[in-house]
Amino acid sequence: MHIVIIGSGVAGVSFAEKYRALSADDDITLVTREHDGYYSRPLLSRGFSKADIEQTIILKPFNKLRENNIKVLCDAEVTAINRADKSIVILGGQALQYDKLILAQGSSAFIPPPFRLYEKLFFCLNSLSDLKALRRFRQGFLDQNQRPDWAIVGGGLIGCEVASDLAVAGDKVTVFHAMDRLMERQLAPEDSILLLKVLQNSGVNVLLNQAVQAFSREKDKICVKTEATAGFDGLIVACGFKPRNELAELAGLETGRGIKVNQQMQTSDTSIYALGDVAELPNGKLYAFILPIRNQAIWLAEFLAGQQQGFWTPPVFTTKAKVHGFEAVHPYNV
Amino acid sequence: MSDYKKYQCGVCGHIYDEAEGDPDSGLAPGTLWKDIPDDWRCPECGVEKSEYALMA
Numbered sequence: 442m443h444i445v446i447i448g449s450g451v452a453g454v455s456f457a458e459k460y461r462a463l464s465a466d467d468d469i470t471l472v473t474r475e476h477d478g479y480y481s482r483p484l485l486s487r488g489f490s491k492a493d494i495e496q497t498i499i500l501k502p503f504n505k506l507r508e509n510n511i512k513v514l515c516d517a518e519v520t521a522i523n524r525a526d527k528s529i530v531i532l533g534g535q536a537l538q539y540d541k542l543i544l545a546q547g548s549s550a551f552i553p554p555p556f557r558l559y560e561k562l563f564f565c566l567n568s569l570s571d572l573k574a575l576r577r578f579r580q581g582f583l584d585q586n587q588r589p590d591w592a593i594v595g596g597g598l599i600g601c602e603v604a605s606d607l608a609v610a611g612d613k614v615t616v617f618h619a620m621d622r623l624m625e626r627q628l629a630p631e632d633s634i635l636l637l638k639v640l641q642n643s644g645v646n647v648l649l650n651q652a653v654q655a656f657s658r659e660k661d662k663i664c665v666k667t668e669a670t671a672g673f674d675g676l677i678v679a680c681g682f683k684p685r686n687e688l689a690e691l692a693g694l695e696t697g698r699g700i701k702v703n704q705q706m707q708t709s710d711t712s713i714y715a716l717g718d719v720a721e722l723p724n725g726k727l728y729a730f731i732l733p734i735r736n737q738a739i740w741l742a743e744f745l746a747g748q749q750q751g752f753w754t755p756p757v758f759t760t761k762a763k764v765h766g767f768e769a770v771h772p773y774n775v
Numbered sequence: 776m777s778d779y780k781k782y783q784c785g786v787c788g789h790i791y792d793e794a795e796g797d798p799d800s801g802l803a804p805g806t807l808w809k810d811i812p813d814d815w816r817c818p819e820c821g822v823e824k825s826e827y828a829l830m831a
Contacts, residue, residue, distance in 0.1 A: 483822050761786055
């Protein structure tokens with residue numbers, strides 16, 4: 442049997458390693474657009490306060506997986522899934538046949554429609570290549586003994602983490618948040634207030650109830666237009682994530698916010714499964730956190746190896762915002 | 776009866792059990808939490824030691 446996995450994040454890699462451990466004979470091919478290896482997504486939020494992050498973020502080089510008899514095709518963009526002949530098409534390459542296909546492409550940054558016109562004016566922080574681009578931009582300022590003045594649009598989990606890390610690294614940071622409190626989706630109101638104080642104490646300027654309307658470039662500044670207009674050196678949009686559904690949609694699989702799966706992680710095609718950020722369970726939920734994703738991946742590997750029956754059920758889990766000096770009092774809403 | 780304790784990563788849920796250590800990252804069974812170097816990182820998600828909490 443040939444199992445093909447698309448994506449080399451925690452879902453794809455955990456699945457590949459577990460399945461390899463359970464089945465020595467089947468062929469496993471992991472296809473990924475990444476280049477550097479399997480890296481820690483949570484550590485993206487510590488990308489500025491740590492000098493050696495571009496090396497230490499790599500948890501496993503792809504060769505480590507190859508040594509484990511997992512074939513890895515990196516720098517590979519999949520352009521189509523041909524369900525009729527059970528193959529995928531790789532850009533500039535040939536078709537790859539599969540018996541079972543695992544979709545684990547993760548998510549990209551969600552860009553609110555009004556901002557899409559301005560994509561050249563802002564950064565996102567959703568992948569290691571995003572982080573490297575941001576670090577290069579920032580280094581340009583440091584090389585001239587300057588500190589960039591940042592605007593971050595979005596006061597959710599990623600926005601707060603990045604604001605905190607840039608401030609701790611010594612930069613000037615302003616957060617624009619649309620709602621009346623930070624991380625309102627995950628935190629109790631009391632903890633949002635605590636988080637606000639922690640960020641303010643590290644020097645972050647937090648602006649709540651901000652309706653950001655547009656961006657513009659004025660000489661070497663990027664301007665954020667709300668009721669007033671303010672200029673910054675760099676702009677980061679952190680407004681949530683969007684599952685990478687495109688391939689599944691093109692192939693005619695059932696999709697909603699993510700790729701629809703049953704409780705055995707199977708899509709509307711019986712040979713195709715989905716894991717992680719892209720998988721939408723029958724209860725409408727996407728479990729976009731490391732712990733449940735690893736749990737899903739391991740469950741599916743066991744299931745496909747014939748060592749698991751029944752249905753995947755989410756484990757009890759929590760999360761933790763990686764904001765320097767912040768500990769929530771109440772449990773997170775996940 | 777051992778006094779070994781367990782610590783859990785707050786980001787990914789990985790459990791470090793002092794009794795078992797983490798041989799893959801060079802920590803022999805029986806390595807106490809306090810003896811783990813500060814630059815040791817969660818073997819599953821890469822975050823630093825300070826993200827772990829003692830399990831009840």
